[in-house]
Amino acid sequence: MTLEEKVVAIVAKTAEKKKTVTLDTDLVHDLGTDSLAVLMIIQALEDEFDIAIPDDAFKTVKTVREIVAQLRAHFPHLEPTP
Amino acid sequence: MTLAAFYDRLRLDARLAQEAGFNPYYRHLQSGLNDPVRLDGREFLNLAANDYLGLAADPRVGRAIAAAVARYGASLCGTPIATGCVDLLRALEQRLAAFVGLEDGVVLPSCYQANNGLFSAVAGKEDVILIDHYAHSSLIEGAKAVGCKIRPFLHNDVEHLASLLGKVRGHRQAFVVTESVFSTEGSIAPLAAMVEVCERFGAVPVVDDSHGIGVLGANGRGVLEHFGLTDFPGIYTASLGKALANAGGLIAGRRSLIEHLRYFCPHLIYSTALPPGVAAGVEAVLDILAAEFPARRRLLWEHRDTLRRGLTAAGFTVMAGEAPINSVLAGSAVQTLRLARAFYEAGLLTTPFVYPSVPLSEGRVRLIAGAGLTLARVQAAVAALPAIARAWQAAPSSGVA
Numbered sequence: 395m396t397l398e399e400k401v402v403a404i405v406a407k408t409a410e411k412k413k414t415v416t417l418d419t420d421l422v423h424d425l426g427t428d429s430l431a432v433l434m435i436i437q438a439l440e441d442e443f444d445i446a447i448p449d450d451a452f453k454t455v456k457t458v459r460e461i462v463a464q465l466r467a468h469f470p471h472l473e474p475t476p
Numbered sequence: 477m478t479l480a481a482f483y484d485r486l487r488l489d490a491r492l493a494q495e496a497g498f499n500p501y502y503r504h505l506q507s508g509l510n511d512p513v514r515l516d517g518r519e520f521l522n523l524a525a526n527d528y529l530g531l532a533a534d535p536r537v538g539r540a541i542a543a544a545v546a547r548y549g550a551s552l553c554g555t556p557i558a559t560g561c562v563d564l565l566r567a568l569e570q571r572l573a574a575f576v577g578l579e580d581g582v583v584l585p586s587c588y589q590a591n592n593g594l595f596s597a598v599a600g601k602e603d604v605i606l607i608d609h610y611a612h613s614s615l616i617e618g619a620k621a622v623g624c625k626i627r628p629f630l631h632n633d634v635e636h637l638a639s640l641l642g643k644v645r646g647h648r649q650a651f652v653v654t655e656s657v658f659s660t661e662g663s664i665a666p667l668a669a670m671v672e673v674c675e676r677f678g679a680v681p682v683v684d685d686s687h688g689i690g691v692l693g694a695n696g697r698g699v700l701e702h703f704g705l706t707d708f709p710g711i712y713t714a715s716l717g718k719a720l721a722n723a724g725g726l727i728a729g730r731r732s733l734i735e736h737l738r739y740f741c742p743h744l745i746y747s748t749a750l751p752p753g754v755a756a757g758v759e760a761v762l763d764i765l766a767a768e769f770p771a772r773r774r775l776l777w778e779h780r781d782t783l784r785r786g787l788t789a790a791g792f793t794v795m796a797g798e799a800p801i802n803s804v805l806a807g808s809a810v811q812t813l814r815l816a817r818a819f820y821e822a823g824l825l826t827t828p829f830v831y832p833s834v835p836l837s838e839g840r841v842r843l844i845a846g847a848g849l850t851l852a853r854v855q856a857a858v859a860a861l862p863a864i865a866r867a868w869q870a871a872p873s874s875g876v877a
């Protein structure tokens with residue numbers, strides 16, 4: 395599973411309603427993500443990757459793709475370098 | 477930094493109300509909750525109040541309050557830890573605890589205050605609080621005030637809760653927080669299953685039964701009676717301002733918990749005690765319930781079903797809740813206020829909920845037909861529903877099927 399696929403799966407799992415999630419899914423507009431839901435996503439990522447995500451890392455994140463980008467920026471070790 | 481900039485920042489954005497042509501908030505009633513209620517010089521059927529059993533304007537409750545005021549005056553002008561607590565209030569705390577099936581209780585001036593103060597008094601930074609995603613603001617803010625890790629779980633999802641309890645580690649104590657009845661949709665939390673999961677992991681369940689006390693259970697004793705939880709191991713809170721038709725916030729549970737709160741909950745200790753008249757009002761409601769609950773409950777549910785059938789027939793989408801609440805899905809904030817306006821113009825007072833009280837684009841309008849209303853009045857409201865749906869539909873992009 396790629397990092398992208400893992401993040402998509404985590405966002406889908408923490409959404410209240412069964413919805414199709416893609417990299418372009420907008421958290422607020424498509425999923426209605428509120429502040430507690432953001433917390434749920436962050437904590438699910440922390441559980442999955444065994445990392446501690448800094449409090450403000452996701453402040454400006456709008457789409458699933460941007461979550462992946464932030465994860466890559468903060469935690470380069472999540473993907474083995476080829 | 478200027479004063480002008482500060483006040484500028486506080487200025488409200490009036491666009492939503494303008495676009496909907498209606499601001500439903502902070503309307504001032506010109507009467508009590510007798511049917512009809514008066515507002516803006518007109519008469520309304522009140523489907524907005526949480527007066528589930530129709531006792532807020534009951535003359536027997538009013539007389540009990542008047543008698544207590546005659547004896548004790550308006551207020552003791554003191555905090556409970558000082559001399560603000562009258563014998564009547566202490567008796568009420570014990571009676572309420574026994575009513576819901578717990579050892580002891582304490583009453584604060586409101587349940588918002590109770591929920592806000594509870595967590596800081598019993599939890600610390602080394603603990604973890606798992607909380608239902610859709611829990612009431614008072615619970616969320618109270619939990620946040622502790623400064624410990626907060627882990628939201630998916631709404632009413634025991635499996636998700638259990639998986640999170642299995643994952644959290646390194647904490648001293650876990651708390652699991654939920655409401656009994658989620659009042660914006662009318663769903664009931666699977667509390668029995670949640671308590672079981674809590675016991676498996678040694679977590680303390682915390683339930684806010686504000687919309688369950690006086691409503692759920694064969695005798696109106698609330699969610700614990702509803703689920704047959706005779707030995708609830710956790711913390712129970714409830715507002716006395718809904719079915720119990722007065723005001724105040726109960727925290728109940730084991731005696732040691734209540735004793736602890738008496739000395740370590742600043743929201744209790746440093747706030748003027750519930751006035752004696754209000755305590756007497758709640759006592760009177762409990763007396764009435766002992767005799768009249770079955771009949772009032774029957775009416776409450778009949779009204780809910782009558783309204784639900786009417787709403788569905790008129791093309792509205794009613795949320796599938798198990799509580800005596802009808803929530804109509806309306807969509808965006810503007811659509812929600814427009815629907816509340818259509819009800820208002822037809823003489824029906826309702827409660828609109830928009831984000832952040834409910835998820836974005838899941839705005840809804842809540843209707844509660846309390847036992848104080850007659851069937852004829854509820855039927856008259858039902859007769860008006862098709863025209864209300866049409867008026868709402870006439871506004872652009874409504875969600876009526």
Ligand SMILES: Cc1ncc(COP(=O)(O)O)c(C=O)c1O
Binds near residue numbers: 585586587589715724
């Ligand atoms: C679930 C819930 N908890 C707490 C409160 C606050 O109770 P009170 O009005 O007694 O402050 C309310 C609503 O008012 C509520 O709906």
